[in-house]
Each structure stands twice: as structure tokens, then as C-alpha cells.
Amino acid sequence: MSERLRESLSAMLDDEANELEIQRVIKALDQDPELRETWRRYQAIRTAVTDHGVSHLQLDISSRVREALDSQESPAVASLGQRLRKPFASFAVAASVAATVVIGGQQLATLDAEDPYGVETASSGGVSPVGLINSVGAVPVRASFGTQPVPVTQASARNAYEELARQRMQLYLQEHAEHAALNSPDGLIPFARVPEIQE
Amino acid sequence: MAGLRSKSWKNFVFALPAAFLLPALVFAGDCPEVDLEAIKWLDRMTRSVDEVSYHGVVTFQRDGQDMQVMQVSRVVDGDTSFERLTQLTGQGAEILRASHPLQCVHPGHKLLRMGQDLQDGECGLSRLYRFRVTEGERVAGRKAVRLEVAPRDLYRYGYILELDRRTGLLLKSVTVGRGSRMLEKFQFADIAYNSRLPEGAEINLVHEAEHPAPGEAREERSLPQAWQVGWLPRGFTATDTPLPNAARRTFTDGLAVFSIFIEELDRSIRPGEGVVRSGSTTSYTRGMNVGDEPVLVTVVGEIPVNTARMVADSVAWTH
Structure with missing residues (x-):
């Protein structure tokens, strides 16, 4: 594994990869069965996090990612308008790729959701189960002197x-x-x- | 951040051979190529603290934060040592460790004393890091020898250590993350080898360092049941022997240290993860169910996020 690839892989694992690095890793995944195995193992862990179980992890993520990248228009044929929009488009692709490939903490959070900072917490006057302080929007606050706690934002x-x-x-x-x-x-x-x- | 980037480190990283991750596999059962001079210097570094008394001023820098300055002293008296760290900036706290027996060598330092390991045919740290000794720079007016320490896998950071050429004492340490990024740096600005303690700093608070060690029972927060860590990066070993249901475990590979903390929750939690980093320190918190019970697992330490994540993932109750 080259140093650069190692860096890219490391960046993806750390959630910091840019588009170029993602492409580099995908290309390497294509060519290196050992790396693919490492990657699958990592993905297995990611999937386990989402409580989906490991089974459907047999999916080869790299092809899905490649599709996402391949659908990107080529700058050579892009019109001026398209070129102007390009930074955003390319960002969107990178972001969607990252969400598919890397982790997507938000995705995890929305699964199997039972709101731990919900109404019960505030109305019971109890401490939030994980000691979350009120600076986080997810914690409901009481509306003036009323008895009903009002969830501020679903942060x-x-x-x-x-x-x-x-x-x-x-x-x-x-x-x-x-x-x-x-x-x-x-x-x-x-x-x-x-x-x-x-x- | 840009100010902390170092050209020399970059050269070092890109000069590394391409087969960076492979040696351990290729040389399975045998040690990957070992730089004996580096091993000798590491060994000398861990022993130097038992041999010399010193006082110095140390600067500590982390990306995006103000430089901290502190006084650091160590006095060897007979068969014990006395250590003191006094913050000259910030909180103004003082950390003391008195009467620490010289023969009390903790697991992390044992891992650094590899001379014997290699003679016994064990590879020690050279399985985990690639070492290289080069001409050092001048640190605190002392000529240093530079030890470049590059990780062989993705689970730990790299280091550049500068040791006093005369005494072996660690004068400067830079922690290097992905992309040759300097995460953290501490170095002596001034050092004197004698046993007279400098005075005069105004202290706000004194903390006596604890002494967690293998085989010593300590009172700690505990959980109703015992737990275990299913996966550790290669080469990490426990720093002490907590009870099976203690809420904390700490592991070291000799250079990096991380701790795992478990909190049992009294109601279910939306599964998720959060990460905060400061310098080389990662704090990774994960809400999940272990068995049927909702817990909050936090891994704190000087390791990459991914390592923390994989360790947290492997936490299970002991059946």
C-alpha cells in the first residue's frame, strides 16, 4: 500500500477524505483484494453500529460509490452555467459519497430512534439520562410558567x-x-x- | 495549524518505502527490519529519567490553541524520584509525584525497554513502528539526536522525538497525524541538570498525581456487571489491573495511551457517535446497546478517531 493511499484510507476512516482521496481508495479497492477485505471489515463495524446487523454488508460498497462518482458530469463538456454550479455539484457528490462510504453519524442517529432527550426528561424534572447540558437544542425547555415542556428543536x-x-x-x-x-x-x-x- | 507544519517531517513521511504496511505480514514470525541504534536510544530515553535530575521550562502547543508554558522538574534521590510540573500560564496548577520508587517500572516504559525483547527474539515496538535515527536539532541549547517514529498501521500516530545526545532525556516530542500534520508539540525551552528546585511561581492548586499500577487495588467507579474489550490495536497492553466491573480501562503501546469509560444509562438512547479532538487527544463518545442495555462508551486518548471507534465497538459484557 502506498503512503498516499494509506493517507487516503486513513482520511476516509477519520471522516476527513476529500473527493480525490475517495476516488483513490475506490480505485485501489478495485485492484487489491486484501484492502477490500479490510474495507469490508470496517464496513461491517459501521453497519453493526446502525443495529442493522452485519448480514447485508456483503454489498460491495465500492461499486455504489463509483456509480455516484461516475454520474458526475465532465468539466470538459460543461457549459459556463454548469461550470459555475460545479463547485456545489461536486460538493454534493462528495458529500453523498461520504455518507454512503464513510459513516454518516446522522444516519445512525435517526435509526431506531427513541428520543432520549424527550418530553419525559424535562417534565419529570429528572436529569437527562446522559448528563446532557441544556445548551444543546435537543433538550426541551419549559415554556414560561406553563406545565407543558416545549421541545425547542429536534437538533x-x-x-x-x-x-x-x-x-x-x-x-x-x-x-x-x-x-x-x-x-x-x-x-x-x-x-x-x-x-x-x-x- | 499551518504554523505547526514541518517540512522535515513531510520529507520523512514521503521518503518512507511504499511497502509501509506489509513488513509485519511479510516477516511473520520474524522481526521486521530493526534499527538497533533507535532501539538503543529508546531504551536510553526511558532509563535517563532514573539517572539525571533536571529542571526546565517546557512549552506545549496544540493546533489552534495558545501555547502553554510550564516548569518541569525531576529529582532523583537515592532510589526514589520526585517530579513536579508547574503551569506558568493558564490555570496555574501544580502536579506533584513524590517518592516514586525507581524500580517501579510501569507497563508503558517496559514496552520501550526493548533491548531484552529483541535478544529474546520478540520484536517489541518494532512490530508497531518504524524507527529511524537522524541528526537532531538544537533543543534548549542542547545537541539532540532525532528519533523518527512512524506507525506501521492506521491505528496510531507517529512521533518525532529529540533526545539529549549526552543524557538520553526526551527534550522535544511532536505527535504527527495523517497528512504529516503536527497535532501537538512539547519541547524544553531551557533545561538545567541539577537538583535545586526553582521556586517563585504562584500556584492556584496542587494535585498529587495518582499511582495506578498493575496489581494495585484502587477505588473506582464501578458497573453492576463485568465487561471486556473484544478488539485492541496490536501491541496495546493494560496499564493497570482494574476490577472486571470497573468503569474504566486504560491501554498503552509504550507511546500512545487511551482509556475506555463506560456509563450505564437508565433508559434507552438514540444510537449515535460524537467526536471531539484537541491536539493529539481524541474523545469519542458512542451511545449504543450492549446486550440489551443502553450504555455510553467513551474512548479518550492520543489515538486516531477510527481506533477509538473500533475499540468502542468491541465492548461487550463478560458472560
């Missing part, structure tokens, strides 16, 4: 999860640093990563 679960990840980082980083400080070459430096040291 994307992706944002909610990102907020959770941020909170967890603050919550857990010091405990992690206690271990990193004894098990990496950096001495006490791992504590410098902790946003706020607690006694």
Missing part, C-alpha cells in the same frame, strides 16, 4: 453527541492523564492536556 443527534464527547473529554481526561503520565515517555506532560486540573 441533530450528531450535535448532541458531539457535545457529549466534549463533556466526556473534560470529565475523563484527568483520569486518563494519571495513566498516560506513567505509561508514555512524556513524564507529567499529559496533565498539560487536561482542560482544568481538579485537586
Whole structure:
């Protein structure tokens, strides 16, 4: 595997691949059975995340992706108007490809959805099950002095999860640093990563 | 970010042979080619901390954030060591580790002491990283030797380590992610080898570092049932021995460290995932059902997102 391909694959796994990188990986998937196996394994994990089970993962994602890319018009024959629209079109393709191939956190979130931040949370006066703070739109707020909680926005679960990840980082980083400080070459430096040291 | 990009690292990455991922397969049962000089320097690096006392000023940079400056001291006294980190910027916290026995070598450092491993026919870290020793730059006025550490798989980051040519002490460390991107850098700006502690910084808070170690029982948040991690990247080992139902597990490969935290939820959660990164640190949180129970799994550590995701995915209850 070439260094560049490795980078592209890594970018796709990290959700950061651009169109060029996606094409590079698809091309390599075509030619390299071992890579294809790795990719299938990865996709299996992705599918498992969506609670769909692994079975329908036998689908070869790469051909679907290639179709998406192939349907893109060629710049050589594009009119000026088309060329002007091109950046958007190409972005859309890249985005749809990313959603197909890579992960699509939002997709995951909409599946099997039972709203955890729903009405019950606020009306029971209880703590949100995952300790989500109210800065996230997914949490309902009370409308003035009324008794009915009003869901503000059905904010994307992706944002909610990102907020959770941020909170967890603050919550857990010091405990992690206690271990990193004894098990990496950096001495006490791992504590410098902790946003706020607690006694 | 652009300011943190380094030309030399880029050259290093692109100079790597194309068969980057393959050696471990090709040389199965045998060690991939090993740079013995690099192994020697790594070994020396982990032992240097037992041999020298020092004080220095360290800068710490992460992409998109202000530089942090701190005083770092380490004093070897008989068969114990004393360590101190004092933040000169930001929160003004001080971290202390006193009376740490020199013979107390934690799993991460054992992994770095590979000399014996290689003699015993084990490949140690050379299975996981490709090492190269080159002429170092000048760090804190000291001549350094540079150790380029490139990962052999996609599950960990790369590093550029600069060690004091005289003492082996780690003077500078850069963590490098995909695309030759510098994620984080710390380096000494000034260092003195003696055992007189500098004073004078105004401290807001003192934290005594804990000492989690294998075989030592600690009080920790626990879950009603035991759990396990089904998949770890190659070469990672536990940093301590928590109870089977402890809410945390931590693993290291000698250079990278990550921790897994589990929270049991009292009601179901919409499945999903979220990621936040800061420097080389990834925080990946995933809501999912393990068995029939809704849990929140968080992986925090100096590893790529994908590694965190795959580890989180493999969490299961122990039956």
C-alpha cells in the first residue's frame, strides 16, 4: 500500500477524505483484494453500529460509490452555467459519497430512534439520562410558567453527541492523564492536556 | 495549524518505502527490519529519567490553541524520584509525584525497554513502528539526536522525538497525524541538570498525581456487571489491573495511551457517535446497546478517531 493511499484510507476512516482521496481508495479497492477485505471489515463495524446487523454488508460498497462518482458530469463538456454550479455539484457528490462510504453519524442517529432527550426528561424534572447540558437544542425547555415542556428543536443527534464527547473529554481526561503520565515517555506532560486540573 | 507544519517531517513521511504496511505480514514470525541504534536510544530515553535530575521550562502547543508554558522538574534521590510540573500560564496548577520508587517500572516504559525483547527474539515496538535515527536539532541549547517514529498501521500516530545526545532525556516530542500534520508539540525551552528546585511561581492548586499500577487495588467507579474489550490495536497492553466491573480501562503501546469509560444509562438512547479532538487527544463518545442495555462508551486518548471507534465497538459484557 502506498503512503498516499494509506493517507487516503486513513482520511476516509477519520471522516476527513476529500473527493480525490475517495476516488483513490475506490480505485485501489478495485485492484487489491486484501484492502477490500479490510474495507469490508470496517464496513461491517459501521453497519453493526446502525443495529442493522452485519448480514447485508456483503454489498460491495465500492461499486455504489463509483456509480455516484461516475454520474458526475465532465468539466470538459460543461457549459459556463454548469461550470459555475460545479463547485456545489461536486460538493454534493462528495458529500453523498461520504455518507454512503464513510459513516454518516446522522444516519445512525435517526435509526431506531427513541428520543432520549424527550418530553419525559424535562417534565419529570429528572436529569437527562446522559448528563446532557441544556445548551444543546435537543433538550426541551419549559415554556414560561406553563406545565407543558416545549421541545425547542429536534437538533441533530450528531450535535448532541458531539457535545457529549466534549463533556466526556473534560470529565475523563484527568483520569486518563494519571495513566498516560506513567505509561508514555512524556513524564507529567499529559496533565498539560487536561482542560482544568481538579485537586 | 499551518504554523505547526514541518517540512522535515513531510520529507520523512514521503521518503518512507511504499511497502509501509506489509513488513509485519511479510516477516511473520520474524522481526521486521530493526534499527538497533533507535532501539538503543529508546531504551536510553526511558532509563535517563532514573539517572539525571533536571529542571526546565517546557512549552506545549496544540493546533489552534495558545501555547502553554510550564516548569518541569525531576529529582532523583537515592532510589526514589520526585517530579513536579508547574503551569506558568493558564490555570496555574501544580502536579506533584513524590517518592516514586525507581524500580517501579510501569507497563508503558517496559514496552520501550526493548533491548531484552529483541535478544529474546520478540520484536517489541518494532512490530508497531518504524524507527529511524537522524541528526537532531538544537533543543534548549542542547545537541539532540532525532528519533523518527512512524506507525506501521492506521491505528496510531507517529512521533518525532529529540533526545539529549549526552543524557538520553526526551527534550522535544511532536505527535504527527495523517497528512504529516503536527497535532501537538512539547519541547524544553531551557533545561538545567541539577537538583535545586526553582521556586517563585504562584500556584492556584496542587494535585498529587495518582499511582495506578498493575496489581494495585484502587477505588473506582464501578458497573453492576463485568465487561471486556473484544478488539485492541496490536501491541496495546493494560496499564493497570482494574476490577472486571470497573468503569474504566486504560491501554498503552509504550507511546500512545487511551482509556475506555463506560456509563450505564437508565433508559434507552438514540444510537449515535460524537467526536471531539484537541491536539493529539481524541474523545469519542458512542451511545449504543450492549446486550440489551443502553450504555455510553467513551474512548479518550492520543489515538486516531477510527481506533477509538473500533475499540468502542468491541465492548461487550463478560458472560
